[in-house]
Amino acid sequence: MQEPKPNVGRPRDGQIDGAIVRATRELLVERGYAKLTVDAVAARAGIGKAAIYRRFATKQEMIFAATVHDMQEEPPPDSGSLRGDLAAVCRTIAAQLTSAPPDVLHGLLADIHADTGLGARFHGTFIEREQYVLGTVLDRAVARGEIASRPDIAMVHAQLIGPVFFWLLILGGDRERVATLTATVAESVASTLVKD
Amino acid sequence: MQEPKPNVGRPRDGQIDGAIVRATRELLVERGYAKLTVDAVAARAGIGKAAIYRRFATKQEMIFAATVHDMQEEPPPDSGSLRGDLAAVCRTIAAQLTSAPPDVLHGLLADIHADTGLGARFHGTFIEREQYVLGTVLDRAVARGEIASRPDIAMVHAQLIGPVFFWLLILGGDRERVATLTATVAESVASTLVKD
Amino acid sequence: MQEPKPNVGRPRDGQIDGAIVRATRELLVERGYAKLTVDAVAARAGIGKAAIYRRFATKQEMIFAATVHDMQEEPPPDSGSLRGDLAAVCRTIAAQLTSAPPDVLHGLLADIHADTGLGARFHGTFIEREQYVLGTVLDRAVARGEIASRPDIAMVHAQLIGPVFFWLLILGGDRERVATLTATVAESVASTLVKD
Amino acid sequence: MQEPKPNVGRPRDGQIDGAIVRATRELLVERGYAKLTVDAVAARAGIGKAAIYRRFATKQEMIFAATVHDMQEEPPPDSGSLRGDLAAVCRTIAAQLTSAPPDVLHGLLADIHADTGLGARFHGTFIEREQYVLGTVLDRAVARGEIASRPDIAMVHAQLIGPVFFWLLILGGDRERVATLTATVAESVASTLVKD
DNA sequence: AACTAACCGAGACGGTACGTCACGTCTTTCG
DNA sequence: CGAAAGACGTGACGTACCGTCTCGGTTAGTT
CATH class of the missing domain: 1.10.357.10 (Tetracycline Repressor, domain 2)
Incomplete structure (x- = not known):
């Protein structure tokens, strides 16, 4: 996710972040990875492509962010062995x-x-x-x-x-x-x- | 590899099969998987794109055939354990x-x-x-x-x-x-x- | 010429329309009708092929538009006979x-x-x-x-x-x-x- | 029509000439000039493409020969005026x-x-x-x-x-x-x- | 309240590769 | 050697997608 400049201009619409992730996941399930297009994600999310590329440098970054949860895995509790x-x-x-x-x-x-x-x-x-x-x-x-x-x-x-x-x-x-x-x-x- | 009709018409040029494989492998090493193009393979092999698509339905089939050697792995000799x-x-x-x-x-x-x-x-x-x-x-x-x-x-x-x-x-x-x-x-x- | 949707999105670049016409006419003179290619027109005009096909459904439509001037012929002045x-x-x-x-x-x-x-x-x-x-x-x-x-x-x-x-x-x-x-x-x- | 060498080898099959003309005319009527292909003519005539190119140098020559009758127009009888x-x-x-x-x-x-x-x-x-x-x-x-x-x-x-x-x-x-x-x-x- | 800078949807842009098609030639087998 | 069949190199086609850019318009914070 690319950082916006802070405190100047209109802030990013937080709903859009969620909409991108949701649309990406839906389309990955429906069509598969190879047939996922950025245009389709934008259309499904009801947003413009620019809103995506303002947040992610590439299609892969977008999918990476949408697919991979924030993964802050911690060591498991000690099981004794x-x-x-x-x-x-x-x-x-x-x-x-x-x-x-x-x-x-x-x-x-x-x-x-x-x-x-x-x-x-x-x-x-x-x-x-x-x-x-x-x-x-x-x-x-x-x-x-x-x-x-x-x-x-x-x-x-x-x-x-x-x-x-x-x-x-x-x-x-x-x-x-x-x-x-x-x-x-x-x-x-x-x-x-x-x-x- | 798509099968030619047998015994009618001009047979496929066997050298071309080899040239496709060779060109594909070379270009995969030189440019990597993502930058491999069918046109480049055809150019490197000195053939036309049609000769490729006569043999393989898609670029992926071509790479599959070129990459995956004929793999007739046999069980290893008995080592005793x-x-x-x-x-x-x-x-x-x-x-x-x-x-x-x-x-x-x-x-x-x-x-x-x-x-x-x-x-x-x-x-x-x-x-x-x-x-x-x-x-x-x-x-x-x-x-x-x-x-x-x-x-x-x-x-x-x-x-x-x-x-x-x-x-x-x-x-x-x-x-x-x-x-x-x-x-x-x-x-x-x-x-x-x-x-x- | 295919019509763009009005008042939404980026408007068509008017210079491109002119560049297509100019490139088409030049290449028709230089190479003749039979040897005109859409790629050559795009290259000469310094644009992408997509910009052409966004405006014209086929190569023929493009040539038609480039060749046929807007032809608003008026009746000639009355010569008396x-x-x-x-x-x-x-x-x-x-x-x-x-x-x-x-x-x-x-x-x-x-x-x-x-x-x-x-x-x-x-x-x-x-x-x-x-x-x-x-x-x-x-x-x-x-x-x-x-x-x-x-x-x-x-x-x-x-x-x-x-x-x-x-x-x-x-x-x-x-x-x-x-x-x-x-x-x-x-x-x-x-x-x-x-x-x- | 290209001339065969006389008196050597197998003579050309005269039926083929007619079949080419017939197939060409049929396909011109059915599909139109722009969509006529030499392969289609050969297939329709039940012959090979080589038999066509042995007779005509180009597709256009073939159509020319098939379309245009032998045109030995003579001056019309004197009508008196x-x-x-x-x-x-x-x-x-x-x-x-x-x-x-x-x-x-x-x-x-x-x-x-x-x-x-x-x-x-x-x-x-x-x-x-x-x-x-x-x-x-x-x-x-x-x-x-x-x-x-x-x-x-x-x-x-x-x-x-x-x-x-x-x-x-x-x-x-x-x-x-x-x-x-x-x-x-x-x-x-x-x-x-x-x-x- | 006006200004301004970044946001927004929509879609055009240059570029690149795709897979298809047709031409005219070449190469096999068969008769 | 002619003929049918079909593979060959060449080269253009029209499509699709990428990542960028440009419109008109919106939405905060700053003057």
């Missing part, structure tokens, strides 16, 4: 991955990685946040004495989230069985870490 | 995932999931093949007595490939450390299965 | 026929008659106007007592303009001798009418 | 002009004048032949003593044929009234010439 904490983290992220249609995630990921700026923001907003949460959880395990030292976070991240991600986005797997997968993976990663 | 076999499968697939620039994979996945037909072909060509290979490997483990019965293949698939996939495509992780990740994951999945 | 009036009318029309390269006239006539809508507009713009002028001139002759009643206008039209048209477009005749032909025809038609 | 002879010539040519749909004539004329070679052939086949016939008729009038010397043929040609041409092709006039127009014009031209 690394395994339980990892399962909690994994469940939260899995829930986010199922909050948008799969083709939207694919399209967005492609566009994000095609654009340096957006890619950096995505990384900062999601990846780093998730790894911060993971780090907290792992530090707890160290404090508990479950593991000797904090392992490489990115590797743990990949082992924990990768299977869920793949299941949902590549295999197009059943969303109900994600819970099972999540539990299995958390167990598996925890025991691998503890074993070392 | 489930863990060794899983590691071999995982290494092979990881090698394929690193054979194209990452933005190409993202773009292709997005386009594949935006188009039902292409999605089905992708599933048939890759997912099913990988799961066939995995099934073979798991059956060996059953025969060996490592595991009691063949588990759900898709779940194993997700656990095995998901981390590598996530590491490479989402985290943009170091390609050299994929080997470490692969080994860790294979070990982890194997021991989870054997334990049961 | 039917013969003089007819000669004046004929000279005016002959001048219009020589204002564009001959291949443009051929191409335009062909396209006009290939498209019902354009044909109707051509008829309304040109034929009816010319016949209105002819009707005025003939009415004067009736008032003068040169002829008893107003004859069939279309027949007179054909007799008067046909020879000049044929001379210029079919015979590819010398443009300097059109004056002689015009005078001869006007004399001939006038005496045929007066004789009756 | 210039006026009668001119009327006969005019009637013959008018009949030819009505033998094809009007849009075909427009299209063909445009293409003829866009191509030097075809334009020359058209001129030789039609214009010169018509002027030869006119010359013969005018010579008769000189011999008869109706006129003193042979006037400029092209000018007479334009005066005589122009009105009919304009009536049929530009005005889209009623074909039944062409007879009246023909008679009027012949009378008018004859008396203009005799008067001098």
Whole structure:
């Protein structure tokens, strides 16, 4: 979201922000990511295209903002074990991955990685946040004495989230069985870490 | 690839098929997925656009065909243990995932999931093949007595490939450390299965 | 010319209308009717193709508008005789026929008659106007007592303009001798009418 | 029509010539000049495109040959007066002009004048032949003593044929009234010439 | 109360790529 | 070697979408 100049001129209409998000989400569901056009969003929201581009630099930024909730994920409450904490983290992220249609995630990921700026923001907003949460959880395990030292976070991240991600986005797997997968993976990663 | 009518008229020039693939791959590397144009492919290949559209219904089909090699993956030689076999499968697939620039994979996945037909072909060509290979490997483990019965293949698939996939495509992780990740994951999945 | 909605949105840039006409005329002279392309017109005019297709439904409409000046021919001043009036009318029309390269006239006539809508507009713009002028001139002759009643206008039209048209477009005749032909025809038609 | 090499190889199938002409004429009537395609002619005739291009250098040549009958117009029998002879010539040519749909004539004329070679052939086949016939008729009038010397043929040609041409092709006039127009014009031209 | 600066909807703008179509040529198999 | 079938390079077509810009008009805060 681009910032308006403060305290001069007419202020932005706050209803428009909501209307853009709503129209974008509706059209993503109705037509899919590839067939979403800015003109259609503007028409559906009953606004002009300029109102969109005053707020977002590109179509991708708009979709990014409309799709991705504000994601201020916090470390889960201490469950008493690394395994339980990892399962909690994994469940939260899995829930986010199922909050948008799969083709939207694919399209967005492609566009994000095609654009340096957006890619950096995505990384900062999601990846780093998730790894911060993971780090907290792992530090707890160290404090508990479950593991000797904090392992490489990115590797743990990949082992924990990768299977869920793949299941949902590549295999197009059943969303109900994600819970099972999540539990299995958390167990598996925890025991691998503890074993070392 | 659209099929020509057999034995009537001038046959398709086989060199053109190769030239399209070559030009597409070169341009994907040089310009990236988002900036690939059909006109540029035709120009680079020294052919007309019509020759492309005679073979592929859309630009995406063309890229799919040019990117996705004929992928007739076979089960790896028996390594003597489930863990060794899983590691071999995982290494092979990881090698394929690193054979194209990452933005190409993202773009292709997005386009594949935006188009039902292409999605089905992708599933048939890759997912099913990988799961066939995995099934073979798991059956060996059953025969060996490592595991009691063949588990759900898709779940194993997700656990095995998901981390590598996530590491490479989402985290943009170091390609050299994929080997470490692969080994860790294979070990982890194997021991989870054997334990049961 | 397609009409813009009035008083909403950005108004059409009037300079573009002129630039399209100018570029079209230049390119018709430089390359001829058959080799005129819409892309070339847009490039020459320094505009996008969309700006052309926003104004004209087809390439032919564009050429029609660019070629056919607004043609608000008025009856010539009363020369005192039917013969003089007819000669004046004929000279005016002959001048219009020589204002564009001959291949443009051929191409335009062909396209006009290939498209019902354009044909109707051509008829309304040109034929009816010319016949209105002819009707005025003939009415004067009736008032003068040169002829008893107003004859069939279309027949007179054909007799008067046909020879000049044929001379210029079919015979590819010398443009300097059109004056002689015009005078001869006007004399001939006038005496045929007066004789009756 | 391009000549085959004589006495070598397989002779051309004479039925094909007829089939091309028939298919061309049918499609001209059904779809009009602008929408006639060589592929459609070949398909309708049940032949290959190569068989067409073996006979005609261009699409226009094909249409020219298919539309225009072999036109070996001879001077009409002596009617005893210039006026009668001119009327006969005019009637013959008018009949030819009505033998094809009007849009075909427009299209063909445009293409003829866009191509030097075809334009020359058209001129030789039609214009010169018509002027030869006119010359013969005018010579008769000189011999008869109706006129003193042979006037400029092209000018007479334009005066005589122009009105009919304009009536049929530009005005889209009623074909039944062409007879009246023909008679009027012949009378008018004859008396203009005799008067001098 | 007037001024001013940024807002608003609507839609035109330059640019770029798409997928289609037709031309006239070329290349195969068959007779 | 002619013919049917159809692939080939070329090049224009008309459409669609992007992100920008320009209208007339609206809506605050500042003079």
